[in-house]
Amino acid sequence: MSQPLLALNHDWHRQRAHLRSGRMRPPPLVAAGIDLAQASDSSRVVTLGGLAVIFGVFPASLVEFLELARLRLHLGAGQARELDAVLNTRILAMWAWLPTLRQDCYLELDRATGEEHVWQVGPGPGEGVELAIEAGHEDLDAAFLDALVLNGPGHWGGESGLAKLVERFGRQPMLVAAQVADLLDHQPKEPQRALEFARARWPELSQEQESGWAPLADSEHPWVAVQIGRLALRLGLVRAARLLLRQGGHTDVAPIAHFDLGQACEALGDLQAAESAFARYAAARPSDPDAWRRLLLCRLRLGHFTVAEETLRRYRSSGGKDQDLAERFLSTIARGTLRGDQRANLVGWLCARLQDAMQHRLPLTRLIDEICERRGGSDPEQAALQLTALIDCLRVELGACLAGQLPSRIDDVVRVALLGLPLHDRHRTARGMAPEKIASYANDAMVLWISLCLGPERLIRLEEGQALLGLARFACAASR
Numbered sequence: 001m002s003q004p005l006l007a008l009n010h011d012w013h014r015q016r017a018h019l020r021s022g023r024m025r026p027p028p029l030v031a032a033g034i035d036l037a038q039a040s041d042s043s044r045v046v047t048l049g050g051l052a053v054i055f056g057v058f059p060a061s062l063v064e065f066l067e068l069a070r071l072r073l074h075l076g077a078g079q080a081r082e083l084d085a086v087l088n089t090r091i092l093a094m095w096a097w098l099p100t101l102r103q104d105c106y107l108e109l110d111r112a113t114g115e116e117h118v119w120q121v122g123p124g125p126g127e128g129v130e131l132a133i134e135a136g137h138e139d140l141d142a143a144f145l146d147a148l149v150l151n152g153p154g155h156w157g158g159e160s161g162l163a164k165l166v167e168r169f170g171r172q173p174m175l176v177a178a179q180v181a182d183l184l185d186h187q188p189k190e191p192q193r194a195l196e197f198a199r200a201r202w203p204e205l206s207q208e209q210e211s212g213w214a215p216l217a218d219s220e221h222p223w224v225a226v227q228i229g230r231l232a233l234r235l236g237l238v239r240a241a242r243l244l245l246r247q248g249g250h251t252d253v254a255p256i257a258h259f260d261l262g263q264a265c266e267a268l269g270d271l272q273a274a275e276s277a278f279a280r281y282a283a284a285r286p287s288d289p290d291a292w293r294r295l296l297l298c299r300l301r302l303g304h305f306t307v308a309e310e311t312l313r314r315y316r317s318s319g320g321k322d323q324d325l326a327e328r329f330l331s332t333i334a335r336g337t338l339r340g341d342q343r344a345n346l347v348g349w350l351c352a353r354l355q356d357a358m359q360h361r362l363p364l365t366r367l368i369d370e371i372c373e374r375r376g377g378s379d380p381e382q383a384a385l386q387l388t389a390l391i392d393c394l395r396v397e398l399g400a401c402l403a404g405q406l407p408s409r410i411d412d413v414v415r416v417a418l419l420g421l422p423l424h425d426r427h428r429t430a431r432g433m434a435p436e437k438i439a440s441y442a443n444d445a446m447v448l449w450i451s452l453c454l455g456p457e458r459l460i461r462l463e464e465g466q467a468l469l470g471l472a473r474f475a476c477a478a479s480r
């Protein structure tokens with residue numbers, strides 16, 4: 001067996017070995033130029049002529065890899081001139097990254113003699129086995145096709161390119177999963193179309209039953225499971241989605257898979273797992289304010305206030321607007337699905353950190369109007385009078401506890417109390433809950449706000465006061 005002209009301990013090989021063994025992915029396709037010269041002692045001298053990453057193309061089999069080298073990478077004249085240092089050398093060397101094997105397929109083509117030599121290199125540094133090109137290589141061909149998919153959408157050729165690959169190779173799981181991923185990325189509001197493609201390969205998948213989805217988590221490649229999990233999430237099958245998306249921890253996946261896993265875990269109340277998934281997404285997409293927003297809301301629900309400060313800073317530095325965060329926060333509590341302690345955490349902390357945005361978005365008069373509008377009932381005018389009277393009583397009680405504070409500060413605390421109570425939404429969790437318990441959660445929200453804005457020495461307990469308890473009873477009456 002021959003040895004590569006570019007020895008496996010050369011820096012170019014070692015750099016890729018370092019990437020293979022770590023969490024980073026080597027560039028999928030790389031070409032290099034090598035020249036040979038004769039030394040005075042009759043030994044060969046290897047001269048390097050340049051190194052280039054080849055974008056937008058990846059072979060689907062070993063034969064295509066060889067053809068790509070023979071045909072000068074299928075480059076036009078203009079493109080070829082840009083790679084003179086690679087293409088105008090005697091030896092063309094090429095690396096193709098095969099993720100499922102954690103190896104490179106390394107080729108050296110001697111243009112002067114037509115000789116070709118191919119090695120499977122890695123995963124560790126210095127490891128390599130030469131291949132007999134004329135022999136059949138079904139497993140290697142499968143690895144090339146998988147690599148074409150796993151190396152990213154830039155190699156698929158879009159919807160039409162994927163269709164051609166399916167026509168050539170059949171409904172391979174990787175190809176069908178790539179079709180699903182492409183549709184979810186480009187037509188996110190039409191998951192039914194993606195489901196049709198998925199069912200062509202896995203007919204047991206159903207929008208009504210989650211049982212047919214679960215086995216794919218163990219039977220398919222993790223990347224395939226993740227794409228099917230993304231589809232399940234968009235179809236509302238959150239348990240199946242969580243099971244499938246968890247497979248993303250075993251392979252390199254697009255960051256959006258971590259975001260989707262966070263959403264599935266959050267929907268199922270698994271906040272610890274949701275926080276971890278959103279953190280991975282934010283680390284991969286630090287310039288996306290939505291990443292930090294979802295992570296912030298999750299951390300606040302868990303009561304992780306210290307780390308929430310840094311998360312809010314990262315949200316703002318990535319371009320996130322306080323007004324947008326306030327709107328999402330209000331939408332979250334208006335859905336009425338939060339536990340009382342989680343609601344108190346969100347209301348107390350965010351009202352303190354988004355004061356200007358909250359005052360602009362929800363002045364007290366507007367908040368009172370929204371509460372009455374959402375409450376409904378047969379006599380809205382009477383409800384409005386009752387609510388206004390309770391709020392006036394709460395102002396008096398707060399004024400006595402927070403002597404010396406400006407009226408605007410008192411109104412800020414009133415806003416916190418109203419948002420901390422299930423008044424701004426049809427709060428399903430308020431049904432059957434004692435008014436005293438509801439009042440205690442609202443008080444917790446006020447205490448948190450006061451400690452952040454006025455100092456811990458101002459801490460108060462008002463849950464047993466007449467006004468706050470009356471507002472809690474008002475909320476209970478609305479939820480019946």
